[in-house]
Amino acid sequence: MKPGHGEVLLAEGDPRVRQDEERLVREFRRQLDEGMWAAVPTVNAGSGRREAELIREYGEIPPEAERVIFFPRASGG
């Protein structure tokens, strides 16, 4: 998510392909370095409720995740 623009595609690729994965990791780290938060929309296995999972490292991304959403970190308004 980018203020003033909405959703912007940063990178896409197949994480099973090494070159793609390197690119995805690079972009993931760049976004976190810029102060963004990363989250993956998931479904809670117990309640079936939709929720988000905060991702702090590339390795935490669930294998079945189709996308990671980056958004500016929250601050007191």
Place this chain on the structure above:
Amino acid sequence: MLLALLALALIAVALAAPMAAREARRWRKRRSGRRPTADAALDVPMYDPGRERRAEQRARELLRSCVNDEEWGMYRDLGFIRVEGRHVRRAADGRVSRAPYAYLVYPHKPIVAYVPESGQLLSEYCVEFPDLGAGMGGRSRLPASDDVLAKWMALTSDEARVIRRANMHLVGRQLDPARVRRDLWRLAEWERRRSSGAVGRSAQ
């Protein structure tokens, strides 16, 4: 004598020519720096009146793809989303019941915590998601639906963190308590109609 003077003049001109050429280049460069070129003029971002509308449209699609049908319908029909608290109640027999509190998530307005059973308003949490990398002191805003989605993701993934970062106030500082109570009534009506099938679930 005249020939000698002419020769000297030619030598002086030949020696001065590179300096004169260098000065001429500098002058041209300074002049072009002051006057914007056609290319530079094209670099100036032009105001696009449709940009925010398109951004909001994309944001709505993204929100819709993340939340469940009920939450999406709530946002589409009422303009806010209810998010249940994460700290669930555990009964003596070990059964887990719903959290005793919930949040109303509005776009670009504080998050409101309340007690669903009684409708009691607890507090408002002022939180924003500024673009720290942008100019204007990071005051650039997310589209409305992205703001709701960011709050939804933050609350459902790490409620404690977002609440810790927010500025907490009693309800009434930014939001009119009467309006929030009216929204709770609207929500109750919406749910009643939805459970009876009166609210079109497939409507966009």
